[in-house]
Amino acid sequence: MPTITLPDGTTxxxxxxxxxFEIASDISEGLAQCxxxxxxxxxxxxxxxxxxxxxxxxxxxARKGEKESDPDALELIRHSCAHVMAEAIQRIRPAVKxxxxxxxxxxxxxxxxxxGSEPLSSEEFEAIEKEMASIIDEDRPFTRYExxxxxxxxxxxxxxxxxxIDNAERAIEAGSDSLTWYVTGEPNSxxxxxxxxxxxxxxxxxxxxxxxxxxxxxxxxxxxxxxxxRVYGVAFVHKKQxxxxxxxxxxxxxxxxxxxxxxxxxxxxxxxxxxxxxxWTPNGAVVRQQLQxxxxxxxxxxxxxxxxxxxxxxxxxxxxxGHYPYYQESQYPPLIDPEQLSKLASEGCTCGDLSNLxxxxxxxxxxxxxxxxxxxxxxYASSPHSYRDLPVRLAEFGTVYRxxxxxxxxxxxxxxxxxxxxxxxxxxxxxVAGELIxxxxxxxxxxxxxxxxxxxxxxxxxxxxxxxYVGDPEKWDKxxxxxxxxxxxxxxxxxxxxxxxxxxxxxxxxxxxxVLGRPWQLGTVQVDYNxxxxxxxxxxxxxxxxxxxxxxxxxxxxSMERFIGVLIEHFAGAFPTWLAPEQVRVLAISEKSNDxxxxxxxxxxxxxxxxxxxxxxxxxxxKIRNAADLKIPWLLVVGxxxxxxxxxxVRKRGILQDLGAVSMDTFIGALTGEIxxxxxxxxxxxxxxxxxxxxxx
RNA sequence: GCCACCGUAGCUCAGUGGUAGAGCGCAUCCUUGGUAAGGAUGAGGUCACGGGUUCAAAUCCCGUCGGCGGCUCCA
Numbered sequence: 001m002p003t004i005t006l007p008d009g010t011t012x013x014x015x016x017x018x019x020x021f022e023i024a025s026d027i028s029e030g031l032a033q034c035x036x037x038x039x040x041x042x043x044x045x046x047x048x049x050x051x052x053x054x055x056x057x058x059x060x061x062a063r064k065g066e067k068e069s070d071p072d073a074l075e076l077i078r079h080s081c082a083h084v085m086a087e088a089i090q091r092i093r094p095a096v097k098x099x100x101x102x103x104x105x106x107x108x109x110x111x112x113x114x115x116g117s118e119p120l121s122s123e124e125f126e127a128i129e130k131e132m133a134s135i136i137d138e139d140r141p142f143t144r145y146e147x148x149x150x151x152x153x154x155x156x157x158x159x160x161x162x163x164x165i166d167n168a169e170r171a172i173e174a175g176s177d178s179l180t181w182y183v184t185g186e187p188n189s190x191x192x193x194x195x196x197x198x199x200x201x202x203x204x205x206x207x208x209x210x211x212x213x214x215x216x217x218x219x220x221x222x223x224x225x226x227x228x229x230r231v232y233g234v235a236f237v238h239k240k241q242x243x244x245x246x247x248x249x250x251x252x253x254x255x256x257x258x259x260x261x262x263x264x265x266x267x268x269x270x271x272x273x274x275x276x277x278x279x280w281t282p283n284g285a286v287v288r289q290q291l292q293x294x295x296x297x298x299x300x301x302x303x304x305x306x307x308x309x310x311x312x313x314x315x316x317x318x319x320x321x322g323h324y325p326y327y328q329e330s331q332y333p334p335l336i337d338p339e340q341l342s343k344l345a346s347e348g349c350t351c352g353d354l355s356n357l358x359x360x361x362x363x364x365x366x367x368x369x370x371x372x373x374x375x376x377x378x379x380y381a382s383s384p385h386s387y388r389d390l391p392v393r394l395a396e397f398g399t400v401y402r403x404x405x406x407x408x409x410x411x412x413x414x415x416x417x418x419x420x421x422x423x424x425x426x427x428x429x430x431x432v433a434g435e436l437i438x439x440x441x442x443x444x445x446x447x448x449x450x451x452x453x454x455x456x457x458x459x460x461x462x463x464x465x466x467x468x469y470v471g472d473p474e475k476w477d478k479x480x481x482x483x484x485x486x487x488x489x490x491x492x493x494x495x496x497x498x499x500x501x502x503x504x505x506x507x508x509x510x511x512x513x514x515v516l517g518r519p520w521q522l523g524t525v526q527v528d529y530n531x532x533x534x535x536x537x538x539x540x541x542x543x544x545x546x547x548x549x550x551x552x553x554x555x556x557x558x559s560m561e562r563f564i565g566v567l568i569e570h571f572a573g574a575f576p577t578w579l580a581p582e583q584v585r586v587l588a589i590s591e592k593s594n595d596x597x598x599x600x601x602x603x604x605x606x607x608x609x610x611x612x613x614x615x616x617x618x619x620x621x622x623k624i625r626n627a628a629d630l631k632i633p634w635l636l637v638v639g640x641x642x643x644x645x646x647x648x649x650v651r652k653r654g655i656l657q658d659l660g661a662v663s664m665d666t667f668i669g670a671l672t673g674e675i676x677x678x679x680x681x682x683x684x685x686x687x688x689x690x691x692x693x694x695x696x697x
Numbered sequence: 698g699c700c701a702c703c704g705u706a707g708c709u710c711a712g713u714g715g716u717a718g719a720g721c722g723c724a725u726c727c728u729u730g731g732u733a734a735g736g737a738u739g740a741g742g743u744c745a746c747g748g749g750u751u752c753a754a755a756u757c758c759c760g761u762c763g764g765c766g767g768c769u770c771c772a
Binding site: 109119120121122212213214215216217218221222223227228229230232258262263269271275322323326327329330370371402404405406407408410414502503504516521587589590591592593617618619620621622623624625626627628629635637639640641642649651656657658 | 698699700701702708726727728729730731732733734735745762763764765766767768769770771772
C-alpha cells in the first residue's frame with residue numbers, strides 16, 4: 001500500500017504496487033500522455049518502474065509546446081535516441097559492435113567498434129537518420145527485462161561481444177546483482193541492448209534529433225586500447241528546440257576566436273612558421289599591449305618588481321629544477337653547441353647516445369624555457385635576502401615553449417609558444433596566506449574590469465592516499481587552508497578537488513568555457529615548497545639564521561594567448577573602447593569633407609586615440625556598414641554641416657541609429673575619459689546625457 | 698601521439714576524370730552622396746606539397762605538411 005508524495009507535498013495512496021505511469025494517469029490523462037519518466041526518491045527511473053513502498057515521486061514530463069524542457073526529460077530522450085541510433089547503424093552495418101552510449105548535457109553519443117569493417121563516414125548520416133526516423137515513427141515501446149548476473153553473463157558470452165561483457169563485468173563489480181536489457185519493442189523479436197536505463201516509454205517520445213559528428217575515442221579512455229568510433233548527436237522534445245539549438249550553434253561559430261581572429265585580423269598562424277606558433281598581427285598586438293599595460297599598472301600598485309629573462313637556459317638549470325629530463329617529452333629538444341655536435345657526429349654518436357649524454361649531464365645543451373620559474377629563482381638567489389626584504393615579487397611577461405601534442409594544438413587556446421603574465425613570490429611561511437589573497441585580488445580586478453563573471457574556481461588539494469607530494473604534511477595543511485581562505489575572499493562559488501594539486505603544492509585555478517563549451521584553465525596561483533628546496537634558496541631570519549622561503553607561482557591571465565582567445569569570444573570581437581584595436585573611425589560624407597575628416601582625425605590622434613578616417617569613394621551607407629562589420633566602437637560621420645560648427649555626428653557600436661551631433665572637443669574629452677578609466681566613465685552618457693539608447697551588440 | 702573528416706583567389710565557398718568558377722574584398726573609372734552594401738571595368742590560381750594510376754588528375758591511389766572534431770595529454 002504505497003503512499004506517494006508528490007513535489008507539491010500532496011499524497012496519494014495506492015492499494016497495490018504502482019508505477020509512475022499509474023500515478024500520472026491517476027492525476028490526469030494529459031499528464032500520463034506527456035510523462036516520460038520519473039524521479040523516485042530522487043533517482044531517475046522509467047515510467048514503468050514498479051513502486052511497492054512509500055516514496056517521493058516527481059514525474060518527468062516532455063511537453064511539445066514548452067520552451068525549455070526538464071533536463072531529466074532531455075536526458076531520457078537523448079539516452080533513448082542513442083539506442084535508436086545504434087539500432088539504425090546496426091541495420092545498415094550489421095557487423096559493428098556496440099560499446100557504450102550515454103546521454104550528455106549537450107546531446108548523446110555512442111561508441112562503436114568498426115574493427116574489420118569499413119569506417120563510418122558522415123555521408124552515411126542521411127541513411128542512418130532515415131532509419132532512425134522510421135524506428136521513431138513505429139513508436140515502439142522501450143521494454144526492460146532483467147536477468148540474474150549468471151544468466152546475463154551466459155547470454156553475453158553466447159553473443160560474444162567483449163565490450164558488452166566488459167560493461168556487465170563492470171556493473172557487477174560496482175555492486176549490481178542483476179543485469180538489465182532494454183528492447184526497442186518486443187523481447188525476442190526486436191533490437192535490444194544491455195543497458196542500465198532509464199528510457200522514455202517509447203521511441204515516439206523522441207521529438208526531434210540530428211546526428212552531428214564522428215570522432216574517435218579509446219576503449220576505457222586508454223590510448224593503447226581499441227580505437228572506437230564515436231558518433232555524436234542531439235535530441236529534443238520538439239523540432240523547434242532542435243532548430244533553436246542548431247541556430248545557437250551557428251551563432252557560436254561566428255563568435256569563435258579563430259573565425260573572428262581572421263575577420264578582425266587579430267592574429268595569424270602560419271604553416272611556414274610552425275604549428276602552434278602564434279603571430280600577433282597589429283590589431284591583436286594592440287589588445288595584448290593594452291592588457292599588459294593594465295596588469296602592469298596593477299602590479300606596480302602591489303609592489304611587484306619587473307624583470308626580464310632570456311628565452312633559453314642551460315640544461316643544468318632544468319636538471320636542478322627537475323624539468324629535465326623528467327618532462328622531456330613535452331619540451332622542444334635541447335640546443336647543442338654546434339662544434340660539440342659535429343665532434344660527436346664524427347665519433348659516430350647516435351641520437352640515443354646523445355640523449356643519454358645530455359640526461360647524465362656529460363654534455364651540456366640549452367633548453368627553450370618551458371617555465372619562467374628557474375630564471376626568476378636565479379634572480380632571487382643572485383643576492384642575499386633578509387626577512388625584512390620579503391616578500392620578493394618578481395614579475396615578467398615571460399614566453400615559454402612546450403612541445404604540445406600535435407592533435408591538441410589549435411587556435412590561440414592551445415599553442416606551443418606562449419607568454420605567461422608570470423610572477424614568482426618569495427615569502428616566509430607566515431606570509432603565504434596574505435600573498436595568496438593579494439594574488440586573488442589581482443584576478444578579481446581583471447575579471448571585473450573585463451566583465452567576465454562566468455568562471456569557475458577550483459582549489460586543487462593533495463590526495464591523502466598518494467605519496468607523490470613533496471614537503472612536510474604540516475606545511476601542506478597550512479597551505480591548503482590558506483588556499484581555501486583565499487578562495488573564500490573571491491566571493492564566488494569554488495570547489496575543492498583532491499588530487500588536483502601540483503606535486504609541489506596546492507593551487508587555485510580559474511577556469512572559463514569557450515564558445516563551444518570547452519573548459520580552459522586560465523589563471524593559476526600555486527604554492528611551491530619544492531623549488532626553494534631544490535635550488536637551496538634562503539633568507540636570513542630575525543634569529544640571524546638561514547631559513548627556507550616559500551614560493552608562490554601566479555599568472556592571473558594564465559597565458560596572453562589563451563586568455564585573449566577566450567576574451568575574443570567573451571566580447572564576440574566587440575572589444576570595449578579601451579581595448580579595441582581601432583577605437584574611432586571618421587567617415588567623410590563625401591570627398592568635399594575629406595579635409596575636415598583629417599582635422600578630426602588629427603585631433604583624435606593628438607589625444608592618443610587609435611583612429612582612422614574612411615575617405616574612400618563610397619557612400620556613407622557603405623562606410624557605416626564596413627566599419628560596423630569590423631566592430632569599431634565609435635563612428636564619427638562628418639559632412640559640411642558638422643564642419644561648419646566643429647561638430648561630429650556620432651554612432652556607437654550596438655546602437656542602430658545616428659545619435660546626433662556633438663562638438664568635437666566634447667566627444668574627444670568624453671572618450672579619453674572612458675579610455676583612461678577602462679570603461680568606468682561612459683562617453684555615451686557624457687555626450688548624450690538625456691538620451692536613452694538600448695545597446696544591442 | 699591516435700581515429701575520422703577537410704585543404705580550390707586575400708576571405709567564404711561551388712566544381713568529383715576532359716578549357717579554373719561565384720560572392721565579398723582589392724585596383725581603376727563613373728558617381729559627390731547625411732546614417733547598415735550606388736554603378737561599370739579589371740587584376741588576382743603551380744587547385745597545400747611530393748609521388749603514383751591514366752591518353753588526360755583540382756577530381757582516383759599512396760605519402761608528407763597543415764586545419765578541424767573527438768580521444769589521450771597539459772609540470
